[in-house]
Amino acid sequence: MARAKAAHHIKASLGDRIFNVCNIILFILIAFIILFPFFNIFAISLTSNVEYMREPYIIWPSEPTLEAYKYIFSTSLIPRSYVLTIFITIAATLLSTLITSMLAYGLCRGDLRGQKFFMIYLLITMFFSGGLIPNYMNITKTLGWGNNLLALIVPNSVSVFNFIIVRSFFRQLPASLEESARIDGANEATILFRIIYPLSIPTLATVAMFVAVGTWNSWFAAMLYIRDEKLFPLQLIVRNFVVHEARPADMQNMEGLRDAAGNRIFLNETGLKMACAVATVLPMVVIYPFIQKYFEKGMTIGAVKG
Amino acid sequence: MHISLPTGKIPKPEKKTEIRVFRLLLCLAGLMLISGGIWYLAITGIIGNKKWDFMQYGLKPAILAVAGAVLLIADLVYFFTAPGLKYWSIPVARDLWKDRFRYLLILPGLIVVFVFSYMPMYGIVLAFKNYKIKSGILFSEWVGMYQFDRFFKSPVAGQTIWNTLFIGVTQLAITFPVPIILALLMNELRSTSYRRTIQTIIYLPHFISWVIMYSLLFSLFSITSGLVNKLLISLGYKAVNLLSDPGKFYGMLYGTSIWKEAGWGTIIYMAAIAGVDQEMYEAAYLDGANRWQQCLHITLPSIAFSITTMLILNVGSVMGANFDQIMNLRTAATQTTVAQVIDTYVYDMGVGKGQYDLSTAIGLFQQIVNCILLFLSNFVVKRMSGEGFF
Numbered sequence: 001m002a003r004a005k006a007a008h009h010i011k012a013s014l015g016d017r018i019f020n021v022c023n024i025i026l027f028i029l030i031a032f033i034i035l036f037p038f039f040n041i042f043a044i045s046l047t048s049n050v051e052y053m054r055e056p057y058i059i060w061p062s063e064p065t066l067e068a069y070k071y072i073f074s075t076s077l078i079p080r081s082y083v084l085t086i087f088i089t090i091a092a093t094l095l096s097t098l099i100t101s102m103l104a105y106g107l108c109r110g111d112l113r114g115q116k117f118f119m120i121y122l123l124i125t126m127f128f129s130g131g132l133i134p135n136y137m138n139i140t141k142t143l144g145w146g147n148n149l150l151a152l153i154v155p156n157s158v159s160v161f162n163f164i165i166v167r168s169f170f171r172q173l174p175a176s177l178e179e180s181a182r183i184d185g186a187n188e189a190t191i192l193f194r195i196i197y198p199l200s201i202p203t204l205a206t207v208a209m210f211v212a213v214g215t216w217n218s219w220f221a222a223m224l225y226i227r228d229e230k231l232f233p234l235q236l237i238v239r240n241f242v243v244h245e246a247r248p249a250d251m252q253n254m255e256g257l258r259d260a261a262g263n264r265i266f267l268n269e270t271g272l273k274m275a276c277a278v279a280t281v282l283p284m285v286v287i288y289p290f291i292q293k294y295f296e297k298g299m300t301i302g303a304v305k306g
Numbered sequence: 307m308h309i310s311l312p313t314g315k316i317p318k319p320e321k322k323t324e325i326r327v328f329r330l331l332l333c334l335a336g337l338m339l340i341s342g343g344i345w346y347l348a349i350t351g352i353i354g355n356k357k358w359d360f361m362q363y364g365l366k367p368a369i370l371a372v373a374g375a376v377l378l379i380a381d382l383v384y385f386f387t388a389p390g391l392k393y394w395s396i397p398v399a400r401d402l403w404k405d406r407f408r409y410l411l412i413l414p415g416l417i418v419v420f421v422f423s424y425m426p427m428y429g430i431v432l433a434f435k436n437y438k439i440k441s442g443i444l445f446s447e448w449v450g451m452y453q454f455d456r457f458f459k460s461p462v463a464g465q466t467i468w469n470t471l472f473i474g475v476t477q478l479a480i481t482f483p484v485p486i487i488l489a490l491l492m493n494e495l496r497s498t499s500y501r502r503t504i505q506t507i508i509y510l511p512h513f514i515s516w517v518i519m520y521s522l523l524f525s526l527f528s529i530t531s532g533l534v535n536k537l538l539i540s541l542g543y544k545a546v547n548l549l550s551d552p553g554k555f556y557g558m559l560y561g562t563s564i565w566k567e568a569g570w571g572t573i574i575y576m577a578a579i580a581g582v583d584q585e586m587y588e589a590a591y592l593d594g595a596n597r598w599q600q601c602l603h604i605t606l607p608s609i610a611f612s613i614t615t616m617l618i619l620n621v622g623s624v625m626g627a628n629f630d631q632i633m634n635l636r637t638a639a640t641q642t643t644v645a646q647v648i649d650t651y652v653y654d655m656g657v658g659k660g661q662y663d664l665s666t667a668i669g670l671f672q673q674i675v676n677c678i679l680l681f682l683s684n685f686v687v688k689r690m691s692g693e694g695f696f
Contacts, residue, residue: 016597023494030488031507034565037522040533044525057536103415106408113401118412125423127677131669132649133656134429135422137443142425155422158415188407217515220630224657239517242524243634270531277521284513289506296509299570300577 045274049266068275077250092215096157108170151225169203206298324390335378342371355445433667453667470647474624485571508569516634550637578609622680
């Protein structure tokens with residue numbers, strides 16, 4: 001940043017240099033505290049039962065093994081849930097991004113009749129909602145979406161926070177853009193899909209990421225509305241397994257696991273839990289560095305324009 | 307399809323009787339519609355399901371509401387067709403037609419908000435009813451403030467409210483300054499690439515769920531299989547029971563909040579710091595200000611608005627910001643004592659025990675307190691800085 005450059009050509013004092021070194025060490029420490037737990041669950045998931053039982057503690061297994069992963073992906077539960085969670089995430093993201101951006105475009109110029117009413121109509125939901133039970137009754141009783149994936153996809157598809165982000169971006173676009181297109185004979189749909197959307201890809205991506213991460217990480221809606229374990233998203237399976245110590249029905253049977261020589265393989269309960277956790281968190285950790293800049297941007301717009 | 311509307315100025319009519327009639331009828335129609343609805347709602351709750359006879363009790367309010375709706379439509383037709391109203395109706399019609407595409411665009415969003423945010427609000431009447439599954443929300447009997455009474459007179463109420471406030475306030479007080487300090491320190495890192503790397507790492511925990519957060523804690527602090535405890539035991543110390551010791555629960559809450567969200571919280575402040583005018587630092591340096599003084603007198607005041615903004619956001623949700631966290635971190639040993647907050651109590655009573663009426667009442671109480679807090683904090687900030695959040 002410019003600040004650093006400004007200070008550079010002046011010789012740093014001794015106190016300054018000590019501070020700099022301490023500061024760097026502090027952040028190395030912070031980085032370690034943040035990264036080590038991830039490293040640890042990964043290490044446990046790769047540890048064989050024999051080693052886990054033998055050693056007093058394990059930082060990194062001497063013979064890493066993928067047996068826990070082989071096992072959880074050999075059950076029908078985890079692979080199916082994986083596909084399901086990806087489907088839910090993609091569906092929710094597409095739906096939410098589309099609906100939110102349409103809403104934001106419709107209300108971005110502020111010249112619509114009833115504009116004020118619509119804005120208040122939306123903002124009220126930020127401060128007041130039905131609450132847990134009325135929402136639950138609405139979805140299960142009124143709409144009849146109990147045990148239905150729609151209950152995980154549709155209800156949160158309009159987020160006022162995301163709406164504000166997209167709207168504030170649309171407002172920055174020059175109005176002349178639309179006007180000149182209109183003069184050239186483009187209809188409203190063409191203007192939106194051919195001109196506005198292509199220009200807003202970074203902002204739309206930001207919002208899509210927010211929704212995708214939120215959906216991937218959500219478990220509460222599934223716990224409320226889904227009764228059938230076959231329809232459970234990953235987070236709920238991990239929650240029942242790790243937090244409630246209830247092994248999923250599909251994993252009750254751990255007989256019949258053999259290695260190449262035909263010997264029985266024993267799996268460690270903790271290792272299995274951690275393998276499930278790693279499998280759940282992995283997509284997020286892998287994708288995260290690529291989407292980081294979008295998030296930073298989205299947070300900044302959302303907070304400044306909120 | 308094309309509708310041609312007259313363009314240009316229409317002379318303002320002398321007589322304004324028509325618009326007055328229109329407005330009066332509009333108010334009347336709205337009033338009839340709403341009061342018919344409320345009347346119907348009230349009477350069903352008084353009569354109950356068993357003795358319900360629509361012809362005897364429900365007909366009058368239904369007629370009132372329907373009449374209101376018919377009047378509303380008729381009044382709108384009158385507005386757009388009456389020649390005396392052209393001065394008012396033609397610009398409206400022209401705008402509505404001109405922006406028809408935009409109205410179409412916002413329609414799905416408005417419908418989603420209506421179905422998933424406004425429709426549940428009707429369920430709030432449960433807070434004032436004695437819910438019976440057979441009768442449903444509509445026909446369950448009105449009991450006034452009975453549910454609130456039940457909650458406030460129960461022994462758990464005091465503890466639950468206290469826990470909620472205590473956790474909310476202490477968690478805010480302890481975790482709120484951390485991202486600010488982190489951002490200020492991060493700003494002092496001289497190497498840009500090192501700072502970028504650190505930023506990438508400290509944002510990461512925000513992206514994992516509290517379920518995974520518990521898994522991480524479990525792998526480190528489980529009494530039997532956690533790495534930290536295993537290390538402690540092999541070094542000859544006693545294991546710490548972090549996960550289920552009620553005495554350590556609050557410490558765990560603060561710790562995990564900081565670990566998970568403090569890094570993410572720096573984004574706002576880093577953005578604000580990046581926007582500070584560099585010449586101010588140079589001027590301060592020439593005047594002999596050291597880095598600490600520069601930080602105190604330039605950086606901090608420059609990000610003060612961001613800090614207050616974040617503070618309002620946090621104060622407004624002080625009573626229910628950590629439901630997800632507590633749901634995943636509480637255990638059998640803590641969930642009825644130190645970890646019982648209003649949100650979890652609503653969940654336990656409502657979803658766990660099926661007491662829909664009671665938990666709706668408690669939820670409503672919490673929301674009202676939340677709203678008051680939000681408006682109060684906004685008022686304070688408005689007074690202080692002249693700039694409120696809404």
